[in-house]
Each structure stands twice: as C-alpha cells, then as structure tokens.
Amino acid sequence: MKDVPRTRSLPALLLTALVLVLTTLYAPGASADTSVSTIAQALRKSPVYVDPAARDQLSAADADTLATRIKDADKPLFIAVLPAGYPTTDLFADLRSATGVTGLYGIRLGDRFDARADSSVMSATARQNLVGSVQGEDAKAQLTDFTDRALANMGGHAPSSWGGSADGGGASATALITTAAVLVAAGGGAYALVRRNRRRREEEQRAALDRLRVVVDEDITAFGEELDRLDFHPSEAGADDTMRADYERALDAYETAKQRMAAARKPEDVRSVTEAVEDGRFSLAQLAARREGRPLPERRPPCFFDPRHGPSVTDATWTPPGGAPREVPVCAADATRLADGRDPVIREVDTDYGRRPYWDAGPAYGPWAGGYFGGGLLPGLLVGTLLGSAMATPTYAADYGTGYGDFGAGGYEGGDVSGTDFDPGDFSGGFGDGGGFDGGGGGGDFGGGF
Numbered sequence: 001m002k003d004v005p006r007t008r009s010l011p012a013l014l015l016t017a018l019v020l021v022l023t024t025l026y027a028p029g030a031s032a033d034t035s036v037s038t039i040a041q042a043l044r045k046s047p048v049y050v051d052p053a054a055r056d057q058l059s060a061a062d063a064d065t066l067a068t069r070i071k072d073a074d075k076p077l078f079i080a081v082l083p084a085g086y087p088t089t090d091l092f093a094d095l096r097s098a099t100g101v102t103g104l105y106g107i108r109l110g111d112r113f114d115a116r117a118d119s120s121v122m123s124a125t126a127r128q129n130l131v132g133s134v135q136g137e138d139a140k141a142q143l144t145d146f147t148d149r150a151l152a153n154m155g156g157h158a159p160s161s162w163g164g165s166a167d168g169g170g171a172s173a174t175a176l177i178t179t180a181a182v183l184v185a186a187g188g189g190a191y192a193l194v195r196r197n198r199r200r201r202e203e204e205q206r207a208a209l210d211r212l213r214v215v216v217d218e219d220i221t222a223f224g225e226e227l228d229r230l231d232f233h234p235s236e237a238g239a240d241d242t243m244r245a246d247y248e249r250a251l252d253a254y255e256t257a258k259q260r261m262a263a264a265r266k267p268e269d270v271r272s273v274t275e276a277v278e279d280g281r282f283s284l285a286q287l288a289a290r291r292e293g294r295p296l297p298e299r300r301p302p303c304f305f306d307p308r309h310g311p312s313v314t315d316a317t318w319t320p321p322g323g324a325p326r327e328v329p330v331c332a333a334d335a336t337r338l339a340d341g342r343d344p345v346i347r348e349v350d351t352d353y354g355r356r357p358y359w360d361a362g363p364a365y366g367p368w369a370g371g372y373f374g375g376g377l378l379p380g381l382l383v384g385t386l387l388g389s390a391m392a393t394p395t396y397a398a399d400y401g402t403g404y405g406d407f408g409a410g411g412y413e414g415g416d417v418s419g420t421d422f423d424p425g426d427f428s429g430g431f432g433d434g435g436g437f438d439g440g441g442g443g444g445d446f447g448g449g450f
Contacts, residue, residue: 034082036091040098043078044161047071053083057108057139066147071163076103076121076156079143084110092116101159106131106146108139113146121156125327126380133324133383149383208267208364215349215358215368216273220257222308223277226284227254232291246287253280267364274371278302285311303331304381306347307372318344320359320385328381359385 034051042049047070048063058081070077078099086109096105096116104117104127113134117127130153134146227250234244257276264270278301285297303309304318305328312329316338319325334344348355351362358365365387370378 034086036094037098039080039082040095040100043080043095043099044101044159046162047077047158048079048081050081051083051086054081054108057081058143059140062140062143066143069147070151071158073151074158075151075154076101076158077147077150077154078103078105079108079147080105081108081139081143082110084112103156104150104154106143106150108143111139113142115146115150117154118156122150122154123380126153129324129326129380129383132326135324153380153383205266208362209264209270211350212267212270212364212368213261213264215365216261216270219274219277219308220254220261223254223257223280226281226310227251230284230288232287238291240290243287243290246283246290250280250283250287253277253283268367271367271371274307274368275374276371278307278372281307281310301329302372303334304328304373305330305334305344308347309334309345323385324383326380326383359387361387363387 034053039049039051046067048067050058050060050063063081066079070079078101080095088109091107092105092114093116095107096118099105102118102121104115104121106113106115113131115127115131117124122130130146130149133149134142137145232243232247233239234247253276257273257280260269260273260276264273281302282297282299288294289296297311297313300312303312309331311331313332314330314335315327316330316335317325318328318330318338330338330344337344346357349358349361349365351360358369359382369382369387373381
C-alpha cells in the first residue's frame, strides 16, 4: 500500500503556532515592541510592569513584592522595567498621558533609571534628589530603594483600579467573634496601657520641646541682632513707605516668633515659630536691598546648612557623609566654600552624643526644619539622613504630629485623577535628564543624549 503523506491536525498546528509566539515573546533578546498604551493599560491594573524583553532585569516574584508594597502604602507610584533599546522620545509624557493617573513614574530602561512626577505628588527638587540617590545599583536593589524612599516622601493615593492590598478577603464570623471576646476581656488592661503610653509620650514631647527651645531661642536672638545691626530708622533720610513696611513686617515677625515660642506646648508647635523667623529675615533682606538700591531678592528658602545665614542665593550640590549627592539651597558664603572644596558652616545642636548637625540630631528637629524648608523641599534635602529616616516612620507622625506630607512633599491628590489636571511641564525633558546627577558614570552615562 502506497504511503500517504500525513497532514497535521488543526490542534497540532495551533500548538506549534503558540510555541512560536511564546518563544518570541519570552526570548531574552526580544525587541522593544511594547507600545506605550499597552504599558499604561498594565499600570492601571498594577503598579509594576516588566516588559517581556526585560524579565532578566526583575523577576516576577520581585515585581510582585514591589507591587504589593506599593498597594499596601496606598500611593500612586508606577514602575516600568523596559529593555535598553526602548524608544525614549517623550516617553514619560506619553506614558503619563496614556495612563491618565496623577502620580510618580519611575522607569528602569536597560541599566539606566529616571523618574517624573506630577507636582501635586512630589516636587521637582525632591524627585531629582530621590532619583540621584539610587543611581548605580542593580535593578532589584535600585527599584526597591526607590520604592521605599518614594513611598516615604510622596503624596497622593493609589487608584482604585489596583484593587487595594494583595491580601484581599474578609475575616470570618468566627474570627470576628473571637476577637471581640478577647478585646472585652482585655479592656481594662488595654485602657491602662493607653494611659501609660500617653503619659510616656507626653514626657518625651516635653523633653524634646525643652531641647528645641534652646535652638529656637538662638534663632530668635540671632534675628533680633540682625534687626539691631540694620540700624534702620523709619524717619531717616531716603526712607519711603515700602521700606517702612518691610521694617514693620520684620518687627512683627520677631514679636510673633517670641510669642509663639512662649506658647509652644509640643515639638510640632515650633514649626510656626521658625516660619515667622524665616518671613522676618526675608523682609529684612528686602529692606536692605531697597536701602542699597539693589534688585529685590528672589523669595528663596534659607541656607540649608544654617538658617541663621539668611535666605539662600543659589543651589549647590552637596554630598553628606555616606549619602548621595543632592541639591541644597545655600547662602553666598557657603556657596563659595563648596566651590573651593571646603566644608560649609553647619548648624550643630546638642545631643546625648555631643554636638551633631541638626539633621543627625533626632526626630524632634523635624518641625523646626519644616518651618524653614516647606513647599516640598525638605524631603529631597533629608533623603538618607537620620532625621529624614525618622520622619518617614508612622511613629514619627504619631509623636510629632507631622510627616513629610506636612512639609509640602505633595498634596493628597493623585490616584483616580484623570488627565485634566496633567501639567506636561512636570514630565518634560528627555530620559536621563530628571535625576540632577550623572549617576556617577560620567561621559553622558545617564545625563543628556536622550
């Protein structure tokens, strides 16, 4: 009998085609064909997207861990891991527009990393410093560090399309009954514990305020000495109404600071005191410029190294010991010192371990610094410092009544916000232009070119 050629069945042909498709999709060298709309659709469902051609960068298990952490924190943080050859032109702006959700977007592209954010979620300065702090790390470490620091520094809330925490499910009726019984039985002990903890917290707050009072009194005294040195008389020759108004605002700020400090009962009350001192110093700077016929100064935060130096005049790159570079506002004298390779004049305060820079002196100095460095600036300045780490914890918020969000790190917007509030300026610039640093690679390793 003559052999008859055997024809493959339809299921066999479909299986062969499926194998070819999967081989193409999961091959390590697959080309970056994923569209921005596909990435955006995935990010609306989960905060972490790993391109099929970049799965050697981040495993599925590590991606799930990051996604769970972000969902549990209820923050609009989006992370995409893409292959090195993915097109970068308008990548951030297009992705933000396609996703349509206000948030912070971080992209690992090959061995490079950058991020953009809506200003309502994180300020440009905080974002730049955050990106710079994670350069040079492998994918898993970099994305983990970026996630942890971003969640501590950003505002906003997660979109409801993520479905909340990965845990899901509710408690059983039996579990609820058991829990209720335990709570009733332990009610008396719990109440005593709450009272004891409240007394302990009040004692700690009083001790922190006493330590802060020394530093704030130094600030107020220094401000009063500046008023005296100015030696302005409202009736002097050449004085006009604008000068007199500046002087009056400075005097009012001085009195307000003294009154608020006298009335302070908790460490967080100190923030309004340093806000008044900062306002008064700016009024003095305006008055001095008018008297000398100079252009009026720009409203800037005070010198980061010591607010007593007065309003800053520029930003300079500074690297704390063991930390990452960041841009900080500096006075003219400290700008010159840094440019000459010398150390700035740093504000030190008393601690149990001797004199330390204020950012390494403990959590009580958060409200003090917040009064000087509001508007979203503080989180970026303090990334990687003792004070920055302390302020990111729930304990800090409970004890001192404030956290990064209270310093303007971002409003509580974001999440389920459509593109109607999208400011393209927040996402402008090419990939690699948002970190503020070259990532230590030099030669355009991370900056420019895209």
